Amino acid sequence: MQIYTAPLRDMGFVLNELHTDDGFGGLPAFADFTPELTEAVLGEAARLCQDVLLPLNRSGDEEGCTFENGTVRTPKGFGDAYRQFVDGGWNALVLPGEWGGQGAPEALGKLVEEMICATNVSFSLYPGLTNGAIAALTVYASDTLKQAYLPKMVSGEWSGTMCLTEPHCGTDLGLLRTRAVPGEDGSYAISGAKIFISAGEHDLTANIVHLVLARLPDAPKGVKGISLFLVPKFLPDEQGQPSVRNGAHCTAIEHKMGLKASATCQMQFEDAKGWLVGQPHRGLEAMFTMMNAERVGVGIQGLGIGEAAYQSAVWYARERVQGRSLSGVKHPDKPADPIIVHPDVRRMLLTMRAWNEGCRGVAGWVARALDAEKHGETPEQRQRAADFVALMTPVVKALFTDLGLESASLAVQCYGGHGYIRESGVEQYMRDARIAMLYEGTNGIQALDLVGRKMPAEMGRYLRSFFHPVSDFIEANSQDPAIGKMATGLGQAFKALQGATALIAERGLKDAEEGGAAASDYLRLLGLVAMGYCFAKASKIAAQALAQGSPDAAFYKAKIDTARFFFEKLLPQTASLYLTIKAGKGAVMDFAEAAF
Template structure:
């Protein structure tokens, strides 16, 4: 049976030492966030995820969701676990206090999100989607809509979804056919079919609030004619009570490779009553509020699955007896040595460990940008945080999820044949992980978003601000002899990204295929530079604490060892990525389509 231990200590180190949350005390969301409170919340989240969520993960995957007589049911134990989650106030931990939330910082919410996904990906998706839907209503809804929906979504009594994809269109939403007919009372009648709707129907909550993209009769073709609607599963009466079942039904559940415990639905809308959210024909802008929130959350899913897979691979490697160490028996009194002695096993474990610890620091940094963008009073700092977060969102979503798949695969490899056997849990980790590079915008789309939209944004001011931030950080610390090597290696990697950026500017403008063929490589190059920046932050603090004889010496020593591995074994990949970018589109596009 797989196990899970929440990385509470790692989050405490990042939040209190590396990123020093006391620097953010002037922000509204941090007013009540004392170090003691943060530590208590992290520890309670660990208990919930380790003791309530994780024991249901494997059984929930085996049982899956069921659709019988039009009713969708979740696996055994899920309803009780969800109720424990909501009754303890976890759903609204970062929610607006005006609607019953606790108003705590997003950085804490993302830490809890990682623990939830690692312990039970399928179950974590139900509250995760609700957060995104609630945030969209909070941003674009009228006062009446906020009062009608947010209190019960914040409490978790109601859940939420996002409805974009249709049978004939996924990424290309300009082809969307779901229609919205205006009614005399100001509502709309929504008709159409949506597919791949995560948490589209279930038995965890008494109502489900669907956010649905549709085209109002007479609206322009393409994405310019799409609007966003609130369509509750059950109508909501003026007094807040539930009315009749709306015209939305689950036609089928998708049979999937993974995340079996989350209900992925085909939803049919038959004159369902919906309410315009935001402006007519501006639905894509409103939906991107939820999609951007979801993309960061999906990036965390990649980190989370890597973490739990790594934990189980490391535990196995320390216990599995097989072969002898290359330099001679480590345990001569036993028939063989544990496989942790083998360099190739250690290479796999170290690669994943360097990724997870660096990725966790990136997530904390990004979540802090979200908190600053939401609550900072200084408009210049607020705008910079928003710009940096927007720039990094496709990078985090894509790189962390690709690496999550690789980490799950490596971890399976550590177990050898046992890893391929279901009972050890690795097959579930790998099958669950594989969805993350696909949904919420495929990773190819993320790369094109980065190169085609984010790099040119504000005439390149945002990417220049990103380069300046990292260069100034390097300059600040490269005089410290304990850090000179890291600063030099990171500076060279940064220069490679800057050169690749210049190449794109010179070549992609005249030939869009150059951008399309190299965007994936560019995104990964940027991710490695960002991770180098994260690891430099970590190593600065770890080395300073060691020198000052503070903290857990063994923990800090291992941070330095893992950071060394990243700088010597992973960051050098930036060299090959630059060469791949400058190879251009020629070889990629040369073959005729019919010859594939």
């Protein structure tokens, strides 16, 4: 059964208590967003997600999107849900006020995103892709394009897409073939085929604004010859209303493992009229503004699914009676004890809980940096935030989605055979979670980005944005009577991370394959240390609250207990990851290709 109640207390903790010392808060741009206001926003978002989006999750999966005569129809109820969504202003929550948005902080917006993804990740893609397109247009589009398109996209009246992938060209965009021919009126004729285009065609909005990568006739080869174009489904008339149908058409929708209520389209552009966004041959730079925003959002998808899977598993573990407790009967009034009494079931539940709380803590930290990167008061604050965001974006995308699938799999395991059948609802979480490890750059690509680009960038400056606060915390708290043991454990994991960093840097200078072979292990190692840091900070805050006699003692006690589980049962993975990295590339690269 799909069970979900927004974890508002933990969200409030992350938003208002956990990261107050990170140097990214207190931004004047968000002075109006008081704790009272953000609490009200989260409460309203929870009601929308629980009452409107969650009931459509399974029915949308069962019905899926349909394609007929070039038209895509979303499942029953999605149109009405989308109207409620945009009427409530949720589409515009974190978008710029200049174009009709509410200008809320990302630290708040990412928590709302988590709720949306937890209740209906297929639905989340429609507004999610639009927000990514808005991010690119806000930075790179001309004033004329901004004025014509951004107000309607921000309001949710029109939606947006990102058109990169081609049948022969995925990660290696240097192979891209879509062409753009200049016209006399300043527009371009776009021709080519794109695949795997989320929300490329649907019936939720009056117009769809495609951001398309293509090559100009004089473009140099490779990624340096790619430009970005805005190509609307309907060309606006003089009043700005959708008018003439453009040459951008959906030719088919994919039949997928999961996300069945999200339209994944094959698109054909046939002399479609478009306009250049940004500078010629620099489209990848503009598109990466959108992709980086989407990568953090995809990580939040993993967290949302992980939370929903955890809550569904807890519900089942309380309801399902099977066997007796190993320490003696716990419920003599029942024919058997609920399976939540069994150690292995509790191990699975606590693993899911710890992954979710750890990811939420890290996400809150990164979201605050996203805000400071744009709205920091000093250049130094903005730069430090930008460094941290750059470093952590691949970690959020890859680690969160890895753990989202793991949590979904553990939920199925908790249900036993019932978890494998569709009626339980939890098998959908596994199917929906799997794609997040693939799109917006596979998790292996994220790991290569971390090791190959982010780790050596600016002589290690990106790393310092993470290493310094962690090191300072360990030094300041190793003798703390409440969390000294956790600080010591974090210190051991941090030493493994430092050692792995030095080793990869040294070996990578001589052999790039050494870094490639270690990349995925290194990403997980860094992510686990980041979680450990957040858990240790949370435990210190919780211990202080308990010592002061907080009326919310149960919450803070559970926070410490979850952290204890993480430090004793999950953080030790860092030791094995370090050993794996030290072993080098040999076992991977020496294997004969012909022997596969």
